[in-house]
Amino acid sequence: MSTQKLMPDLRAAIAASGLKNGGTVSFHHHLRNGDHVMNMVMDEIARMGFSDITVAASSLFAVHEPLVEHIRTGVISGIHTAYMSGPVAHAVTRGMLRRPAVMHTHGGRARSIESGALRIDVAFIAAPTADNLGNINGVAGKSACGTLGYAVADAHFAVCVVAVTDNLVPYPACPIAISQDHVDYVVEVPSIGDPAGILSGTTRATTDPVGLEIARSASKVIAASGLLVDGFSFQTGAGGISLAVAAELKQLMQDRRVQGSFASGGITGYIVDMLDAGLFRTLFDVQCFDLKAVESFRRNPCHQPMSASLYANPHRRGAVVDQLDVMILGATEIDLAFNVNVTTGSDGMIMGGSGGHADTAAGAKLSIVTTKLNAGGYAKVTGRVTTVTTPGASVDVLVTDEGVAVSPLRPDLLERLRASGIQLRSIGELKELAEARATREPQRPSGEARIVAVVEYRDGTVLDVVRMVS
Template structure:
């Protein structure tokens, strides 16, 4: 069958089940039911502190076929996922499903466990490195399931993704299971992606390298959700968690794109008191923030909030009074961690509060402007940030689809040609975010506005910006590079790409 985007989707996928085809960004909303949660009561005097990961696995009664989860706030510095899986393998457990909010190169040991049958399933919002490459080659028994950040929270809360045991890397934990992310040698800031796991998993284990006396202060995840606490030597390498200061690009092409993007935002009419904003951590995205900052100062505008994964540059704008508050699901650098620790208006949020479409209102619904990236964009404005030009998985939605759906103005910023390949194509290799959620594409060669946005097209006519159709942008790119050859892929499905509402927007096929 085909979904509403015309993508060919099987009705049933072995190892995944019956497929619900994507029917539109807001087609699958309404009344929903959240899952029941199994809780084992703690009695007075009972200790939660255990000696080893193995003891925790035994206490949680982990069996073959179970699903275990991890969060990714430690990013490429994470030790906990590998540490737990090593013990799982030693204990002879098989057919384990790993639900990690994201997977990074540091998690390469998973590949051998996939080959040996210890791991047979993976759920992730984003993946890069050896694990992503191995899955693309068909080395995982069952198709991986790729969520959005909000979609993962939705899946956990609805019971679509049932977690038997959540292992939460805790920069600080006390002896009764209260956790925070702002103290300790592996401090990473807010723990927004771990919160749904803590609330809905059958068993929850806090793994910490900074065990403190009860009670911890502050508390991000409360004791009522945590069954056991295990102290280890190290939960992660801080160098992989943060990279110091994330920097604005100095590339002239990136700066040109950023300046034009700020002019589009200004022309949209959204840049006024109460303005809300989210941008990524890339150099061009931060340059957009720098130009927006200049405009806000010039016009005397104070925004309501900045949101998302937060960088030091957004913190600077907040500290200068350009935003009244920050909603933070993940800190990207040391300055953001420090701000979250010290400023009460720099607030943490769970992944569900951030982007879950099946709750009483996500933060993304209140975004005015979102700046996004792209690997490919097709002539219908569909965007790929899941697979590379060779068909190999190299990313995933993360918050891409969530924020694009919620924001009043979702802007893609990208160079028109990357690696001698055009970014604008007839048909994306993989669709991550539907074109109906994308409003504008800004490249160094020109700007394309989604034909749905007739209001924005009229506003941009009053500017000197190089506005053109997406077909014209595509032609400019192909005149520079030639038309790329179509990627040859196998028929085997190696990953299912779920939209935020749990419907299937696309599938990823095995690379030849």
């Protein structure tokens, strides 16, 4: 077999890949809102006359707005993703996509690819550095994004793999994150993206006094849980309040002289600071959420990469999420059964997705949801969430600006928090307070409206559906 993999351009690589109408192409999101590769590839696929293509992207952001036109013209007819926001999400909610989108968790995506439930014909991997045989890393080059954890399953299981790079280096590239034996073709382009787009508005700690008070309350819950001892493991989401909890936890761990075993997930500079301060022995990183994390991953061997499968695949031989002590989660809505929605707004419009939300809630010994009671005039604690993203059976505590509610499934935790003097309320009381303050009523889609997306749990079972908003 020829070892010549370097293609003159994307068109040549797509032609060589064997892609056909009705095929599935995949992309990873480590460049987040700075990604250029998905738009470049789909534009070329459209120019080549392909149609009925399914896009299996680990996440979709506002930068991917050009895909809306490809949906309108039928080039794209299906989407599989763990998260989507911006114009593509609006187009899907408005019913533009021919088939319902499939929204899964990060662990569920890896599971479906590895099991063959999601068959990828061609994976296009945005490679910050690559050599002519397809050895790839994310730590070198002008578009360095750090770890490439979400691309690993695609590289290992796609029928054909195309590395798209703007930093072609002499063979062999070093270090190697994805190796040449998993890559079929290499294409050099002027730019795969803007690494400044890795940092978005959802990856900064809140400075709002109410949000900071919620973060302090969450840290008190952790302190009272009995889990904050040497060997403690932790993950926080990327929401502003969740990140503020990390800052509170740092001080708490220093005061108690606790050294944790690991922190995990999408890693931010807040968690890097904790590693550098000796508060954790190591980090497991599936994606770098900011440039400080990229630099840490480049220089520090204790900042370790992990694939999405190692992170959260429920059907593999052990997932990192199953070793978590505490996970901090955000919420668009939470209901009386502790079900959480981070997929749609109160108006039913898709504005996010599970990502690792449901995976980590299921794995952690203590899953804490932090949220204000109200936002945008809406009550965030409600009778039933608009869309179930994470089932209430795996949520332990809700921390709000008006107190803390503990799941009835955790009477042990309730007693610990009560003994610590934490202000406790029932979830029903918090719902009444939230509704009394609300100035707007949710405008949820009709139960008769067409289904535009299916929300899968991490094991592939259906949790909920999203219906069209006209």
